[in-house]
């Protein structure tokens with residue numbers, strides 16, 4: 478049996494983080510948690526550190542002076558972004574699971590890549606913001622990025638079946654989100670509570686709203702472009718309401734390969750953490766003694782403007798995807814806070830993209846500037 482893999486978990490308190498802990502708990506002989514990091518929730522993070530006897534704990538933004546007694550005696554606490562990044566660089570680890578939300582995961586991820594650690598990547602925002610910089614760095618350092626986002630993890634698995642030159646297209650499946658069957662003329666009045674009721678998946682609030690608008694699928698198209706180095710026209714989306722087929726690869730000969738499992742993120746997380754090994758899962762696989770319906774249908778024109786905007790951003794390239802992502806993030810926050818309506822989200826993204834001068838960024842700082850400029854502008858235009 479191979480040595481246990483040492484895992485650093487960024488975003489330990491979140492939805493992916495919690496599922497990752499289930500996977501790690503299931504495989505104590507293969508996986509060892511060496512560090513857990515969250516944004517600000519000390520009590521929750523300390524509880525994880527106690528349960529898993531984790532030697533390193535970090536918070537990007539500690540809200541209260543942490544109570545030392547809450548941590549195991551042997552545990553080192555890392556407070557603030559710089560300390561957490563230094564810890565990621567210095568602690569011995571094999572794989573970093575990037576499951577913290579938002580683009581602030583960028584610098585820690587680049588730090589982990591520079592140290593040659595395998596990246597299990599759940600966070601999609603950093604690829605949308607700076608995909609070229611992240612994938613260039615991974616290539617330079619010979620680092621493998623194994624996707625955790627279920628669609629991309631499925632594609633990663635299906636790509637093992639043939640030569641890359643034989644691929645015709647990648648087909649991402651989409652559940653269609655909370656409003657897939659709601660008449661389009663009723664979308665203007667939907668509430669955050671309704672949008673948060675995802676039919677298949679239990680996820681964090683931001684990504685659940687993104688599923689309802691399909692901005693999430695848009696982000697995933699951009700994510701796929703970088704992870705698999707494919708041209709945008711080779712990326713398709715199909716509605717698959719059951720969320721059992723997580724995505725597909727079509728080869729030139731017409732064969733289509735798919736990855737199937739029940740809608741639990743534990744499958745993709747475990748695959749990414751153990752790759753290329755396989756082991757018993759946390760959740761039972763599909764039960765084929767019962768009838769399982771699998772449906773696929775094309776996207777309905779006009780229902781998902783955010784997806785169309787993402788396609789435009791992808792085609793424009795350069796800083797445009799950073800604008801799309803930043804505008805969407807601020808708009809979703811405002812929608813969740815009850816300050817704007819559901820259909821304002823695509824309108825805000827549209828306006829942000831129209832005002833932005835798209836360019837190929839020469840440096841990471843340039844992309845980060847575009848991001849903060851877009852955020853500021855959207856926040857101000859919502860207040861007005």
Ligand code: NDP
Pocket residue numbers: 487488489490491492493494514515516517518519537575576577578579581582599600601602625626627678679680681682683684742
């Ligand atoms: P959650 O909101 O449930 O959890 C977010 C985690 O990240 C928490 O640990 C939180 O810490 C931390 N965090 C939040 N904001 C920041 C920040 N600004 N800087 C550093 N850490 C932060 O999110 P999810 O688990 O749903 O998603 C995590 C990532 O995975 C996202 O990028 C998402 O797009 C991606 N993803 C999620 C899927 C899912 O099924 N949930 C599926 C595919 C991808 P704290 O608790 O202290 O606030």
Ligand code: MG
Pocket residue numbers: 626627628697
């Ligand atoms: Mg996904």
